[in-house]
Amino acid sequence: MATAARDVNTETTAHPNEEAVVVRFAGDSGDGMQLTGGQFTLSTALAGNDLATFPDFPAEIRAPQGTLFGVSAFQINFGSEAIDTAGDMADVLIAMNPAALKSNLSGLRLGGLIIADEGEFGPRNLAKAGYAVSPLTDDSLAKWQLLGFNISQLTLDSVKPFGLGNKEALRCKNMWTLGLALWMFDRERGPIIEWLKAKFAKNPTLADANIAALNAGHAYGETAELTGPLKQHHIAKAEAEPGLYRTVTGSDSIALGLVAGAQLAGLPMFFGGYPITPASAILHNLSKYKEYGVTTFQAEDEIAAIASAIGASYAGQLGITSSSGPGIALKGEAMGLAIMTELPLVIINSQRGGPSTGLPTKTEQSDLYQAVYGRNGDAPLPVIAARSPSDAFDCAIEAVRIATQYMTPVMLLTDGYIANAAEPWKVPDMSTYEPFPVTFLDHVPDGGFRPYSRDEKLARPWVKPGTPGLIHRIGGIEKQVDTGHIDYNPANHQAMTDLRQAKVAGIADSIPDQAVDLGEAGAKLVFVGWGSTYGPIHQAVRRARAKGLDVAHIHIRHIWPLPKNLGDLLRSFGKVIVPEMNTGQLKTVLRDQYLVDARPLNKVSGQPFRIAEIEAAIEEALS
Amino acid sequence: MNEMTKLTPKDFETDQEVRWCPGCGDYAILKAVQRIMPEIGAIPEKTVFVSGIGCSSRFPYYMETYGFHTIHGRAPAVATGVKLANPELDVWIITGDGDALSIGGNHTMHLIRRNLDCQFLLFNNEIYGLTKGQYSPTSRVGTRSPSTPFGSVDRPVTPCAFALGSGARFVARGIDTHKNLGNVLKAAHGHRGTSFVEIYQNCIVYNDDVFAPFTAKPNAAENQLWVEHGKPMLFNGGTMGIALDRIDLHLHVVDVVDGNWQAAGVLVHDENNRGIAHMLVDMRVDQGLPIALGVIYQNPAPTFESAVVEQNAAAAKGKKPDLQALIAKGQNWTVEA
Numbered sequence A: 001m002a003t004a005a006r007d008v009n010t011e012t013t014a015h016p017n018e019e020a021v022v023v024r025f026a027g028d029s030g031d032g033m034q035l036t037g038g039q040f041t042l043s044t045a046l047a048g049n050d051l052a053t054f055p056d057f058p059a060e061i062r063a064p065q066g067t068l069f070g071v072s073a074f075q076i077n078f079g080s081e082a083i084d085t086a087g088d089m090a091d092v093l094i095a096m097n098p099a100a101l102k103s104n105l106s107g108l109r110l111g112g113l114i115i116a117d118e119g120e121f122g123p124r125n126l127a128k129a130g131y132a133v134s135p136l137t138d139d140s141l142a143k144w145q146l147l148g149f150n151i152s153q154l155t156l157d158s159v160k161p162f163g164l165g166n167k168e169a170l171r172c173k174n175m176w177t178l179g180l181a182l183w184m185f186d187r188e189r190g191p192i193i194e195w196l197k198a199k200f201a202k203n204p205t206l207a208d209a210n211i212a213a214l215n216a217g218h219a220y221g222e223t224a225e226l227t228g229p230l231k232q233h234h235i236a237k238a239e240a241e242p243g244l245y246r247t248v249t250g251s252d253s254i255a256l257g258l259v260a261g262a263q264l265a266g267l268p269m270f271f272g273g274y275p276i277t278p279a280s281a282i283l284h285n286l287s288k289y290k291e292y293g294v295t296t297f298q299a300e301d302e303i304a305a306i307a308s309a310i311g312a313s314y315a316g317q318l319g320i321t322s323s324s325g326p327g328i329a330l331k332g333e334a335m336g337l338a339i340m341t342e343l344p345l346v347i348i349n350s351q352r353g354g355p356s357t358g359l360p361t362k363t364e365q366s367d368l369y370q371a372v373y374g375r376n377g378d379a380p381l382p383v384i385a386a387r388s389p390s391d392a393f394d395c396a397i398e399a400v401r402i403a404t405q406y407m408t409p410v411m412l413l414t415d416g417y418i419a420n421a422a423e424p425w426k427v428p429d430m431s432t433y434e435p436f437p438v439t440f441l442d443h444v445p446d447g448g449f450r451p452y453s454r455d456e457k458l459a460r461p462w463v464k465p466g467t468p469g470l471i472h473r474i475g476g477i478e479k480q481v482d483t484g485h486i487d488y489n490p491a492n493h494q495a496m497t498d499l500r501q502a503k504v505a506g507i508a509d510s511i512p513d514q515a516v517d518l519g520e521a522g523a524k525l526v527f528v529g530w531g532s533t534y535g536p537i538h539q540a541v542r543r544a545r546a547k548g549l550d551v552a553h554i555h556i557r558h559i560w561p562l563p564k565n566l567g568d569l570l571r572s573f574g575k576v577i578v579p580e581m582n583t584g585q586l587k588t589v590l591r592d593q594y595l596v597d598a599r600p601l602n603k604v605s606g607q608p609f610r611i612a613e614i615e616a617a618i619e620e621a622l623s
Numbered sequence B: 001m002n003e004m005t006k007l008t009p010k011d012f013e014t015d016q017e018v019r020w021c022p023g024c025g026d027y028a029i030l031k032a033v034q035r036i037m038p039e040i041g042a043i044p045e046k047t048v049f050v051s052g053i054g055c056s057s058r059f060p061y062y063m064e065t066y067g068f069h070t071i072h073g074r075a076p077a078v079a080t081g082v083k084l085a086n087p088e089l090d091v092w093i094i095t096g097d098g099d100a101l102s103i104g105g106n107h108t109m110h111l112i113r114r115n116l117d118c119q120f121l122l123f124n125n126e127i128y129g130l131t132k133g134q135y136s137p138t139s140r141v142g143t144r145s146p147s148t149p150f151g152s153v154d155r156p157v158t159p160c161a162f163a164l165g166s167g168a169r170f171v172a173r174g175i176d177t178h179k180n181l182g183n184v185l186k187a188a189h190g191h192r193g194t195s196f197v198e199i200y201q202n203c204i205v206y207n208d209d210v211f212a213p214f215t216a217k218p219n220a221a222e223n224q225l226w227v228e229h230g231k232p233m234l235f236n237g238g239t240m241g242i243a244l245d246r247i248d249l250h251l252h253v254v255d256v257v258d259g260n261w262q263a264a265g266v267l268v269h270d271e272n273n274r275g276i277a278h279m280l281v282d283m284r285v286d287q288g289l290p291i292a293l294g295v296i297y298q299n300p301a302p303t304f305e306s307a308v309v310e311q312n313a314a315a316a317k318g319k320k321p322d323l324q325a326l327i328a329k330g331q332n333w334t335v336e337a
């Protein structure tokens, strides 16, 4: 039944519009490719292009030099039209060594340009990458355009005046390469020079050397009079709404969204975390925001991270914890405690490839079952999924709103792709966000205080220890309706289970109806996605519609509870296909909830969907 | 505390029916805690009892204070969040040998090394009571239990040694039914930082009399050494004392004649002496040594929550929170209309 996504890798999928270019920087993990990519991203944003990036790095911190598993790559797609994905296939591949070439060649479109550092294609590196002869000299790269020059030597020449050691001098290679890329796409060097000066403020010689390398790379493009493939491209500015923009990664926007959410709720924040890839950056970011009433706590383990957050929520702060799949698994029992004690809590899962340790640095969305169902007992918990780095900001705020308004833990799903990818973000005007201030119960209400009494949303009162007159005890043992006393009676457990269920189901009353992102209800075919597959699905549906195909795109943010109109909406379409980077988890939920014939389209390679893969699936479904 | 509303131990009792087995040592500990509450000036609404899972962890339900009965082993982690969120609260952690040293051993270690200001009361009954009598990490080798019908083979942990090894700044011991327990608890409350208190608690159902070698009336005088800062380490009515073998570096028992403990070389208890504390907590009756009780080690150090609060304040100093500016921060650009 499950249809695996076909790996579409033919010329027909080559980038169709001239207005967008995909560049992939690939090198050894010590070559500074992520830094190069990050700075190129910034210059691209400053040039007014829309963009999306995909950092793709190895799990090893310092993998042996020159090896295939030590390759680190950074892909950027930019252009003058709306860009939703990091691009299917690269137009330009910059390969800093043989291993980088070998492991990234399959992602370069036929006819695309390879820029290779000849200086690194010596016998040792060739052998490490498993090449018997240099691919630069045999005919194996004939399907592509090849430009090889000795970037290493050119870099050494350019930094000679600074008297650096050979190793240090070679470290400037990435800036030389960046300089060349800046020339290719007609970018300003100014902001990057400023950045280098700031970065090496303590070592001006290193700053100067890096700037010299950057300038040399740029000058090389300008003066080398290379005939053939190396030419300057001008990518027009993308049309964008006027306003202030910045680039954000999901880790940035989640941290900011949590701060914003806490402010809108009027609460200090407590964040309990434990280092794990790819979630740690949220902890790093938040640890800097002390003036916003943020306390961060690096706990001894994942369980302590969530348990301390529950303790902080109990004491009247907004408790938050974050992790990735394996850590979320460890937090499961404590989530049940937060459900039972009905305390607000936000749990963020930056999903990665699983099971077990799985693929720590690769993306996947295979924790949906875990989020919706993964606890002992009937333990309902609202789940929200972010579709992109910028969307994660609003999702974080929404998670805080639901947690504090409904007195419940909330799971926010993102993934490794969203966490690390950058995109331009129009900085929102915070005054347009409706505050949702929390009120703590601080007096005995009429009729007496009952810790498990409920408001119209079925939420129980939030009482801070320290409040006179409201002393009470809570815990993980089943509570008596209303009083919150320990109660094992069958009828009471039934009633409390029903109440917990009804409270979470009732959240659907406060979320918007599901919209159709592209196309109309009633189309022949709908692609229903969630999370970071938004970009490829959206682009594929857009292209298919441009060809006249009757297909729509729905992207679900509220995974649990689902929007109230979703069932009727899905039933209006002829066919329902659910593309997911898992083996069909949302598909199962939709089938279960609505008895619709949702069909899966799955990809679990640790890489995001390509637009072409989804386009092919659309065509197949409508043929 | 307001003089007008002088509280009594009764004010710290709840209306909940206490559900321990009749004769359980937990009753005596509950009474002792309720008894000292007015004496230490506890304010009920500012006091929070946090527990894990096990017989002892039912404790918060019986205290008329705020209380949180959490999950197995995690009370220290929950308590850390409570205290960091509101350092004004007086936090007590109630736990047992399985809860604190088996499933929650990691949290116990980190609570102690961080030195969160709280009282940590470990009810040690050397057995899993709530799950019907399996041997625990403090059970002695050879303990027969449903899970070890032929006797346990793994060696037990000494809770106070574990605490000292984790960097504890306050280590004390008491016995559930002993009159001194109140004083030990008061000292624990008076100490700023993690006050680690091991309480020998008799589980009458699954491990009755396991501590009888030093708690039973006929054995008590001979096998209980109640230490007190600045006082000689005497026991058995002052006829015996603890001395240090300065060559082999171990503690041993000496006879004290006519009260002349100096002549016998009896040590004076110095609660700041970490080295001697290590030796004291390791004394065992089966080695011919009395059990050390009372405040064995106390040497205050800065507490975790105060360090966190200070750093938060210092890092925020002079910075005005401006959410709009924060979200726009970094390298940004403007698209003109």
Ligand code: SF4
Pocket: B019, B020, B021, B023, B024, B025, B026, B055, B125, B129, B130, B202, B203, B204, B205, B206
């Ligand atoms: S099982 Fe033992 S420890 Fe538990 S309540 Fe009964 S006597 Fe006390």
